[in-house]
Amino acid sequence: MLGCGSPSASPTPGPSGGSAGSAGAPSSGGGGAAGNASAGATNGGGGVSAGGGGAGGSAGAADDCAATPTSLLCDPLAALPMSIKDTGLFPAAPDLSQHSARMLEYVPDPPLWSDGMEKQRFLILPMGQKIDNTDRASWAFPQGTIFVKTFFDDTGPQGAPRPIETRLIRAGEASPYEFFVYQWNADSTDATLVVNDIDGDINLETPVQITINRTQGGQPFMINGGQPFEHMLPSRNACSECHDKNGMVAQTFIGFDELRLNAKLTPDAATTQLQAFADAGVFMLPAPADPATITDASADEGRLLRIKRFVFGNCASCHHGDGNFDMRPDVFVENTVGKPTESQSVEPPAGWLRVVPGDPATSVLYVQMQRTMIPPPQGAANRLRPMPPVGLADVAVEQTSLKDVFDWITALPPQ
Numbered sequence: 501m502l503g504c505g506s507p508s509a510s511p512t513p514g515p516s517g518g519s520a521g522s523a524g525a526p527s528s529g530g531g532g533a534a535g536n537a538s539a540g541a542t543n544g545g546g547g548v549s550a551g552g553g554g555a556g557g558s559a560g561a562a563d564d565c566a567a568t569p570t571s572l573l574c575d576p577l578a579a580l581p582m583s584i585k586d587t588g589l590f591p592a593a594p595d596l597s598q599h600s601a602r603m604l605e606y607v608p609d610p611p612l613w614s615d616g617m618e619k620q621r622f623l624i625l626p627m628g629q630k631i632d633n634t635d636r637a638s639w640a641f642p643q644g645t646i647f648v649k650t651f652f653d654d655t656g657p658q659g660a661p662r663p664i665e666t667r668l669i670r671a672g673e674a675s676p677y678e679f680f681v682y683q684w685n686a687d688s689t690d691a692t693l694v695v696n697d698i699d700g701d702i703n704l705e706t707p708v709q710i711t712i713n714r715t716q717g718g719q720p721f722m723i724n725g726g727q728p729f730e731h732m733l734p735s736r737n738a739c740s741e742c743h744d745k746n747g748m749v750a751q752t753f754i755g756f757d758e759l760r761l762n763a764k765l766t767p768d769a770a771t772t773q774l775q776a777f778a779d780a781g782v783f784m785l786p787a788p789a790d791p792a793t794i795t796d797a798s799a800d801e802g803r804l805l806r807i808k809r810f811v812f813g814n815c816a817s818c819h820h821g822d823g824n825f826d827m828r829p830d831v832f833v834e835n836t837v838g839k840p841t842e843s844q845s846v847e848p849p850a851g852w853l854r855v856v857p858g859d860p861a862t863s864v865l866y867v868q869m870q871r872t873m874i875p876p877p878q879g880a881a882n883r884l885r886p887m888p889p890v891g892l893a894d895v896a897v898e899q900t901s902l903k904d905v906f907d908w909i910t911a912l913p914p915q
């Protein structure tokens with residue numbers, strides 16, 4: 501018995517194949533002029549229409565809950581157990597592709613880059629409930645909504661994906677957004693709760709060794725030369741740094757929004773994920789005819805569009821003008837090119853700007869994105885910090901975007 505809802509298997513195992521195409525290299529999928537990342541989102545997961553369970557569940561699901569009432573699928577507000585087995589979410593671990601049909605898989609576009617790891621994401625709505633999408637910039641999720649995101653490196657059998665951590669955010673009772681992290685054991689049979697929003701140390705972060713070494717889009721894809729490196733399971737406070745900050749101007753559930761769902765799950769899907777979820781009855785209102793998207797008219801074969809998309813996916817949760825300077829797509833160029841830094845805690849050398857046309861080496865934005873390359877004494881003396889400041893290993897910069905930023909700055913005419 502699998503808990504609530506009939507079981508459903510994703511067609512591909514683990515993090516569903518090509519999801520890394522979108523996660524790892526924004527340019528590989530979403531960069532094109534169409535602004536549609538479908539090529540990257542070749543996620544073969546159960547997907548939007550998984551098993552027909554839909555948002556509302558079914559009589560069968562209710563029956564299942566009589567048998568396994570403690571599953572999070574049945575009792576979404578229950579205390580989170582120490583063992584992920586007891587959540588009922590991954591009954592066939594180490595095969596994480598087996599899951600209840602009520603777990604709706606999706607791939608946000610653009611995604612967050614996370615040390616080169618592949619990811620698998622699910623939305624679980626409480627039975628019979630819908631998302632209120634009246635406010636297009638900030639949807640309202642019913643209490644008991646749970647998002648589940650698992651991160652995989654490449655150390656499974658024969659280099660297959662191996663789960664490292666599973667993060668959860670729940671619209672809970674104690675707070676509207678509760679954050680949790682489970683850490684997987686070596687053979688991927690179980691995971692242990694290491695971050696518990698309800699109690700525990702909110703600054704606890706857990707180092708783990710991961711290895712990124714796979715073939716992606718026909719090319720070898722490695723971080724740190726394919727050697728192990730340290731990845732941090734973020735603290736409760738770090739979750740807040742990105743998620744609560746994003747919630748100040750948009751949603752605390754960052755990735756499940758109109759713009760990021762406005763892309764197909766697979767290239768041959770009939771509709772966008774947004775439309776498919778609307779059709780499956782996940783929202784109160786129909787999907788808008790003109791869903792939010794990121795555009796750019798530059799004649800640079802999509803480079804600035806790719807950069808805007810990367811920055812939206814990786815920086816704009818903090819850099820939206822409320823606290824940190826605004827790098828959302830419409831104002832990204834205006835607020836960076838030729839503009840001095842404004843943060844009081846950053847003191848770049850004389851002449852450095854966020855973006856110095858023609859010169860990446862004195863452009864704070866580029867230098868901070870390089871992470872390990874911040875040259876001393878600039879790094880320490882000028883308090884330049886790797887960006888984003890949380891959630892990334894210094895060795896694991898997303899190289900495609902970094903090169904795009906370098907090329908873009910280099911090509912900008914001097915002012």
Ligand code: HEC
Binds near residue numbers: 621738739741742817
């Ligand atoms: C560096 C910023 C950052 C940090 C730190 C961070 N997240 Fe996220 N998270 C994101 C972004 C951006 C997305 C959406 C894009 C994606 O899924 O690739 C996301 C997505 C998620 C999702 C899927 C639902 C959603 O909101 O889109 C879950 C669950 C999640 N994060 C949990 C956590 C937890 C728990 C922590 C802390 C332990 C955490 N995250 C730390 C940026 C961050």
Ligand code: HEC
Binds near residue numbers: 811
């Ligand atoms: C978790 C929140 C967060 C994320 C995500 C983030 N930043 Fe920042 N950023 C900050 C904070 C806070 C500062 C203020 C200075 C400091 O504390 O170092 C800052 C400062 C900066 C500055 C210099 C300050 C200025 O006024 O110009 C630049 C440039 C910058 N960030 C670029 C980026 C880029 C590019 C990304 C994405 C690749 C990014 N940041 C992602 C929080 C964030």
